[in-house]
Amino acid sequence: MKIELRDLSFAPQGKVVFSQLNYTFTSNGNYLIQGSSGCGKSSLLTFISSLRQASSGQIIIDGQEPVNFCEHRKNCQWLRQTPYIYDKTVRENLSLSLAYHQLAIPSDDELKKHLQYLFPEGLDLEERAMELSGGQKHRLALLRSYLLKPKALLCDEISAGLDEKSRQLSEDFIFNYCSEMTVIFVSHIQESFESRESFTRLLMSKEGFEPL
Numbered sequence: 001m002k003i004e005l006r007d008l009s010f011a012p013q014g015k016v017v018f019s020q021l022n023y024t025f026t027s028n029g030n031y032l033i034q035g036s037s038g039c040g041k042s043s044l045l046t047f048i049s050s051l052r053q054a055s056s057g058q059i060i061i062d063g064q065e066p067v068n069f070c071e072h073r074k075n076c077q078w079l080r081q082t083p084y085i086y087d088k089t090v091r092e093n094l095s096l097s098l099a100y101h102q103l104a105i106p107s108d109d110e111l112k113k114h115l116q117y118l119f120p121e122g123l124d125l126e127e128r129a130m131e132l133s134g135g136q137k138h139r140l141a142l143l144r145s146y147l148l149k150p151k152a153l154l155c156d157e158i159s160a161g162l163d164e165k166s167r168q169l170s171e172d173f174i175f176n177y178c179s180e181m182t183v184i185f186v187s188h189i190q191e192s193f194e195s196r197e198s199f200t201r202l203l204m205s206k207e208g209f210e211p212l
């Protein structure tokens, strides 16, 4: 998914957070955005996924402004620090969004293959998701997004506060399985990206982006 920011500004209640941001995230590109607290990184991801509206400017997706927001949000999965988990089984957590979007539910064998990768400690499809640890809930939310076959993955501080094992498993999954997506990480954690030459690192500020 190619994502173009055109003169994008955000000034809630008249306070300028960023102004006239222009940038193009290329299709299949990998990005890491860093910047001081409050410069608008999280807000930017919610604008890209059409969960909220910026104050002015445009976000052009693959050449046009999204008109079907439901479809756009499916294609542009937003992962946040505190994932939303349904008080249902692991299976239902994985299948409900697919059903909502009228997408085929993968076979148990396929689901189990992904579970084995992301949960080497073992996870049953019938387990209650609310009883999982924080790191496991993160990995489940990641798999749920992945199964929707999005074109972009927007990861907002998904590693913050996670134990090392969960962080590694989530990031390895993204690096190995999501190479055909545009992936944008907002993260204060540098180390995961140091060996990833494919990542474009950007420093965000009021004035825009500069390479890190």
Ligand SMILES: Nc1ncnc2c1ncn2[C@@H]1O[C@H](COP(=O)(O)OP(=O)(O)OP(=O)(O)O)[C@@H](O)[C@H]1O
Pocket (backbone or CB within 6 Å): 012, 013, 017, 035, 036, 037, 038, 039, 040, 041, 042, 043, 044
């Ligand atoms: N709906 C809103 N109404 C008013 N102000 C808002 C709103 N949403 C965000 N802000 C303000 O916009 C600024 C940017 O917030 P945002 O969370 O996007 O920054 P951030 O760069 O992600 O920060 P951090 O690194 O601390 O998470 C903050 O000052 C925040 O208070």
